[in-house]
Amino acid sequence: AQKVTQAQTEISVVEKEDVTLDCVYETRDTTYYLFWYKQPPSGELVFLIRRNSFDEQNEISGRYSWNFQKSTSSFNFTITASQVVDSAVYFCALSPARGQNFVFGPGTRLSVLP
Amino acid sequence: EAQVTQNPRYLITVTGKKLTVTCSQNMNHEYMSWYRQDPGLGLRQIYYSMNVEVTDKGDVPEGYKVSRKEKRNFPLILESPSPNQTSLYFCASSLGTGYSNQPQHFGDGTRLSIL
Numbered sequence: 715a716q717k718v719t720q721a722q723t724e725i726s727v728v729e730k731e732d733v734t735l736d737c738v739y740e741t742r743d744t745t746y747y748l749f750w751y752k753q754p755p756s757g758e759l760v761f762l763i764r765r766n767s768f769d770e771q772n773e774i775s776g777r778y779s780w781n782f783q784k785s786t787s788s789f790n791f792t793i794t795a796s797q798v799v800d801s802a803v804y805f806c807a808l809s810p811a812r813g814q815n816f817v818f819g820p821g822t823r824l825s826v827l828p
Numbered sequence: 829e830a831q832v833t834q835n836p837r838y839l840i841t842v843t844g845k846k847l848t849v850t851c852s853q854n855m856n857h858e859y860m861s862w863y864r865q866d867p868g869l870g871l872r873q874i875y876y877s878m879n880v881e882v883t884d885k886g887d888v889p890e891g892y893k894v895s896r897k898e899k900r901n902f903p904l905i906l907e908s909p910s911p912n913q914t915s916l917y918f919c920a921s922s923l924g925t926g927y928s929n930q931p932q933h934f935g936d937g938t939r940l941s942i943l
Contacts, residue, residue, distance in 0.1 A: 723868070747929040759871075759918065759934040805870055809929045814878055815886060816861060816932070820870040 716741045718808050718819035726825045727796050735791045735822045737806030743767075745811035748782065748789045753803040753821070765789065767811070796826045830855045834919050834935035841909060842943050849904045849938050851919030859924035860902040861886070861932065862894065864915040871918065877902055878924070909942045916940075 717740040727733045739748065750762040763773065765782050773780045777794045793800055806819040832853045841847055853860065861876040863886075873886030877896040891913055893905040902921075906913060916939050920932040 718870075720870075749931065757916075757937055759920075761931040761933075764929075764931050807871075811929050813929075814859075814876060814884065814924075816873055816876070817887070818863075818871040818873075820868055 716743075716808055716810070716815070716817045718806050718817055720804075720806055720819040720822045722822045723820075724823045724825070726827060728827050729798060730795050731826075732792060732794050733796050733824065733826075735793075735804050735806075735824065737789045737791065737819060739787050739789065739806070739808045739819075741787075741808060741810065743810040743813070747809045747811060749807040749809070750780070750789075750791050751805045751807065751818075753805065755801065759805075762791075793824075796824075798826050798828055800824060801826045830933070832919055832921055832933050832935040834917075834938050836938060837936065838939050840941045840943065843910055844908050847906050847909060847940075849906075849917060849919075849940070851902045851904065851935060852900050853902075853919075853921040853933070854900065855921060855923075855933065856899065857921035857923055857933075858899070859922045859930070859932075860896065861920045862892070862902070862904045863918045863920065864888065864913075865918060865937075866915050874904070874917075906940075909940075911942050914940060914942045 719738045752760045781790045803821045862874040863871040875894040877883045919935040922930040922932040924930045
């Protein structure tokens with residue numbers, strides 16, 4: 715069985731603070747993919763990143779960075795120098811590399827205050 | 829423009845009255861899926877389809893039906909809706925040729941209220 719846990723239900727930060735969103739997953743598969751999606755207040759779901767379980771290199775994209783640690787089954791997401799436009803619900807998700815289902819975590823609501 | 833289109837965007841209906849939410853994608857994607865989003869539960873997969881005439885249950889299929897007669901369309905059918913199906917529904921599609929491991933493109937969502 716697959717499961718994704720995002721223990722932080724809601725986080726509030728002040729603009730320009732750094733913030734890390736936690737994601738812990740469970741799977742019996744040896745190969746799998748992890749994803750992060752953003753859902754801004756307007757409601758659409760925006761794809762942010764996909765990471766293969768064989769690739770444990772951290773990734774940075776502008777103010778966003780992701781820390782994948784297979785040993786702790788975690789795929790954490792950090793926003794550096796947060797901005798008000800980062801306010802959204804963020805979902806972590808998991809898919810087996812050779813499967814057909816897709817599992818989302820419950821999401822973390824991030825509020826960035828001016 | 830590449831997109832996933834869901835209709836209707838909003839619907840208020842009554843218990844037991846059959847309804848269909850349509851979903852269409854113009855990206856020639858093979859993989860399509862339906863999710864429901866409820867507070868505190870994230871998105872839960874209802875049904876998915878790997879290709880035409882190939883569908884399978886996700887984590888919460890009870891009370892729903894789907895069909896995939898054409899590659900572009902994947903309607904969600906509630907034969908006898910009940911209040912516990914009040915939710916925000918998303919359709920998604922991806923390139924996944926045989927598997928679900930590609931990024932999914934989502935529709936704008938359909939908010940269903942069943943009284």
